[in-house]
Amino acid sequence: MALLDAVDVTKRFSGITALDAVSMRVDDGESVGLIGPNGAGKTTFFNCLLGLLRPESGSVTFAGRNLTRAPVYRRARAGLGRTFQRMELFAGMTVRDHLLVAERSRLGTGRFWKDVLNLAAPSADERARADATLELLALRDVADAPIEALSLGRGRLVEVGRALMTEPKLLLLDEPSSGLDAAETAALAATLRAVQAERGTAVLLVEHDVEFVRSFSDRLYVLDFGTLIATGPTAEVLGSDEVRRAYLGETV
Amino acid sequence: MTEFFTYVIQGIPYGCVFALVAVGLVLTYKTSGVFNLAFGAQAFVAAAVYYDVHVRHGWSRWPALAFVVLVLSPALGLLLDVAIFRHLRTASPIAKLVASLGLLVAVPQIVSIWLGQSSTFGVVGIWWDDNALYHFGKFVLDGRQMAIIVSTVVAVTLLGFLFRFAPIGLRMRAVVESPRMTELAGVDSDRVSAFSWMLSSLFAGLAGVLLAPLYASLASQNFSTLLIAAIAAAAFARLTSIPLALVGGLLLGITQALLSGYLPPASVIAQNLKPSLPFAALFLLLLFWPGLRSAVQNKDPLSGVDPPPSPPVAESRGEFLTKTTRVFGTVVVAGALLWLLTSATSYWIGIATTAVVLSVIFLSITVITGMAGQVSLCQATFAGVGAFSTAQIVKVFGLSVLPTLLIGAFVAAAVGALLAVPMLRLGGIFLSLGTLAFAVMFDTLLAPLGWVSGGAHPVRVPRPIGFVDDRSFLILCVVILVIASIFVIFIRRGTTGRFLHALRGSETASRSIGINPTRVRILAFAVSAGLAGLGGGLLAVQKNIATKEDFGYFLSLFFVVLVVTLMPSTVEGAINAGVGFALVPEVLKLVGVSVSWEFVLFGLGAITYARHPEGVLEFQKRKSLAAIEKRLPARWRGPGVDPTVLPAGSAD
Known part of the structure; x- marks a missing residue:
């Protein structure tokens, strides 16, 4: 039984078909890549998976539950975590607070009466878990820095950390390397591999950097103009003529 | 035909x-x-x-x-x-x-x-x-x-x-x-x-x-x-x-x-319904007109290049200055209280009470605008709901005043939560317009009715037993303000406050970590409306009467302008706004100009909001902090904020 099973997801934007019956499966602990040229519909697909967009047809089943019509926060609680291509951080919050907020959300122990009685401060347990994730992502030194003080690359790691705090079964990474230079990208890829090794989280990665994808994903899906044009083991897909034509822009 | x-x-x-x-x-x-x-x-x-x-x-x-x-x-x-x-x-x-x-x-x-x-x-x-x-x-x-x-x-x-x-x-x-x-x-x-x-x-x-x-x-x-x-x-x-x-x-x-x-011209309903029709129409259109909700503005794709907001002065201040400010503030407040409780005339006691009561109402704006980031234009209406409920319950059921103030606050909170359910689907300026429509509808349709405001004969409401004279009533109001302020501070520190902070930063990301935005915001609306209702009830008790003139929609607009101009995000800001509301007219009278200038001053002040969303007072404090710290020996200076660090995302 697949962890994520998206079937025939179709999304139109006033006449333009952004996704045309796209189906995708991700199994537990698997690392899957989703590639395609700009405008192919990768982010749209992510948004449909997470519920930020409602597809016109198709279904999304996750961990055995049909989430097609569920609101975003329910999908998150069911175990879908994600990062954003254009970063979505909480302005004015420290790095640690980003993680603590996510932790509190996961635990669901926030009660209004606790707020009123001033009993809602992060517990030692919550802090320990946040610190463990900070350690994993090598963010300990900036734990108490405001998010605005971080570089782009470390900002992306905060997004990963925030998503990890919700203990996702599947992590959707939306172009984590965009805006990073080669060295930063390599460091990020190494960190993500370490995360996956430690937590065993399944990852669905949207990425332009072919080396990143090659080193990270076991299996690939290729999207072009809203349709899946190829799928299979990474090396095989990257070697296929059709993919090279459509995506890598090579003449064969 | x-x-x-x-x-x-x-x-x-x-x-x-x-x-x-x-x-x-x-x-x-x-x-x-x-x-x-x-x-x-x-x-x-x-x-x-x-x-x-x-x-x-x-x-x-x-x-x-x-x-x-x-x-x-x-x-x-x-x-x-x-x-x-x-x-x-x-x-x-x-x-x-x-x-x-x-x-x-x-x-x-x-x-x-x-x-x-x-x-x-x-x-x-x-x-x-x-x-x-x-x-x-x-x-x-x-x-x-x-x-x-x-x-x-x-x-x-x-x-x-x-x-x-x-x-x-x-x-x-x-x-x-x-x-x-x-x-x-x-x-x-x-x-x-x-x-x-x-x-x-x-x-x-x-x-x-x-x-x-x-x-x-x-x-x-x-x-x-x-x-x-x-x-x-x-x-x-x-x-x-x-x-x-x-x-x-x-x-x-x-x-x-x-x-x-x-409509039969004589009926009360007809008289109230006619003027409220456009607002009812607006309210219904906002809720049900297809296309309006999808017209909700896109986020500026270039917003990532905006500089980050500076942290509040209180956080970047050194320990020495923090202590000094605290001691100074305590001395000023204590001195003012001492004067009010011993030698002040009843005129000034009245003004101080108004300042304290209005501060409670303004705390509601701290919650909804400062914490939840929504501009609600019906806070005076919530205050009115609290005032009318308090007055009517005391009159009809003969309950004692103090617990009834709480009941009034709960009624206002319930109205706030009910209003929030449809309004929150809108968001942004449409939420503001919807609350404005609600405020005007309440003014024209409900407020004139006998069972709400007493109609032509406004409901009278006594002071609570033991707090009848002006001085003791002032003490009661100060105690209530302190409790309400602590309440707001605890909520801000708590899960609700931190979730609201996250939602202000990025609603999308908040949802993606499992926060239910509607639930948190309804709570914020209810808390805010409840605080406004409590303040409104106090205002009615102070004046011994609940009249609809004290809670008109224009006041809602002015309240928002006032608090937003001064300092929307802190409890201190709400109290400053309350003091300003009561004191500025007195200062204007002293100077000998029209009291209308109060509206002009704060109205024009609100225009600065776009440049200083933290409020004019906070901005001035930051400037003076920088000036003072420059003259202090290094070991007394605070951490401040390093201006050389770039915001995340600015490298794009």
Whole structure:
């Protein structure tokens, strides 16, 4: 039984078909890549998976539950975590607070009466878990820095950390390397591999950097103009003529 | 059937004015993204100047009209664009709304001060003879109505020609489609924006001049109320379609006329329903009109390059300064209390009590605007709900006052939560407009009813036993304020406050980590409404009476302007606003100028919101902190903020 099973997801934007019956499966602990040229519909697909967009047809089943019509926060609680291509951080919050907020959300122990009685401060347990994730992502030194003080690359790691705090079964990474230079990208890829090794989280990665994808994903899906044009083991897909034509822009 | 058409004909002139206003609103919204709440104020300026030059200075009709509509109004529009709104182009929609809200509060007061309070009667229209009657078959129109219909037809026809044939019209249409593409195509969007502001201001001027003679005297309230009514027509047009704005305006005017024609005139419901129709229409349109919700503004894709907000001064202050400020603050507050409790006259005790009670109400804005990031324009209404419930429950059930204040707060909280459920689907400026519609609806429909406010005989409410005299009541109010402040601080520190902070930062990301935004925000609305209700109840108890005049919609607008101008995000800001609300009129009296200047001061202050969302006070504190720290020895300085670090995302 697949962890994520998206079937025939179709999304139109006033006449333009952004996704045309796209189906995708991700199994537990698997690392899957989703590639395609700009405008192919990768982010749209992510948004449909997470519920930020409602597809016109198709279904999304996750961990055995049909989430097609569920609101975003329910999908998150069911175990879908994600990062954003254009970063979505909480302005004015420290790095640690980003993680603590996510932790509190996961635990669901926030009660209004606790707020009123001033009993809602992060517990030692919550802090320990946040610190463990900070350690994993090598963010300990900036734990108490405001998010605005971080570089782009470390900002992306905060997004990963925030998503990890919700203990996702599947992590959707939306172009984590965009805006990073080669060295930063390599460091990020190494960190993500370490995360996956430690937590065993399944990852669905949207990425332009072919080396990143090659080193990270076991299996690939290729999207072009809203349709899946190829799928299979990474090396095989990257070697296929059709993919090279459509995506890598090579003449064969 | 004749009767029906008579009513329809009667509704058309009003419908035309609604349409003119709606068209003007759509024009500025489309070309600059500003929902111009100050439109009614612009109309009022035109009406007042027309009155002044025509009636007082004896200019003849046509030069006066030409001067007001073709020169003064466009000039005013240009001034607003160049001085204010052009600089807000990249600001959030909420910041733009607050700026126009400040103008709505300030401009009519400036005009009233200039115009003088006396003898603004005898407003004359632009037609040859206002009272001449014109017969069209069985139907009769008078001069004022003819003026409105003819002018509207001319203005709208010209606008149509402009859009279709003039180059600037074409550019405006292009800007509407995509401002960025238009810029890339080499069109100066500053010029297009200036032109559209002048054009919409011209419509405001025309509407103002046409509308003035329909009322007995010139009063700014008529104009702002009309503006809010016309928002319904603009909402009908989804804020984007000018033809639909026209149709919406006409429909609104006609429905209103039909309603007043057919409903039995004597019934209380009819009397209240008629004036509240546009607001009810706006409320329902906002909730159910398809397309409005999807018209919710896109986030500026360039917002990532904006500098991050600076942390509050309190966080970047060194320990030495923090201690000094704390000691100083405690001494000042304690001194003031000591003076109030021993030697102050009852006049000053009254002012201090007002400051404390208003601070409780303003805490509600700290919660909803400072913490939840929503601009609610019905906080005075929530205060009214609290006041009326408290007063009625004490009167009808004979409960003692203190626990009833709490019950009143809970009633207000419940109303707030109920209102939040539909409103939160809107978000952004539509939420603000919806709460405004609710406030005006409450004023016109519910507040006059006997079981709410006591109608013509406002409900009296006694002081609680043991706190009857002014001094002890002040102590009670201070205790309640302290408790309410601690309540707000705890909530901000707690899960609710931190979730709200996350939602303010990024709603998308908050949802993606499992936060249910609706639930958290409904809670924020309920807490905010409850605090307002508590403050409202206290206000009624202080005055021994709950009257609807203390909780009108205009006060809601002023409250928001006041708190947002000073410091919207902290408890300290709410208390400063309360003190300001009570004390500024006294200072103005001392200086010997009109109390109206309070509205002007804070109204114009609100315009700074876009540049200093943390509030003017906080901004000044930051500046003085920097100045003081420079003179301190290094070991007493705080961590401050390193200005060299770049915000995350700025490398894009």
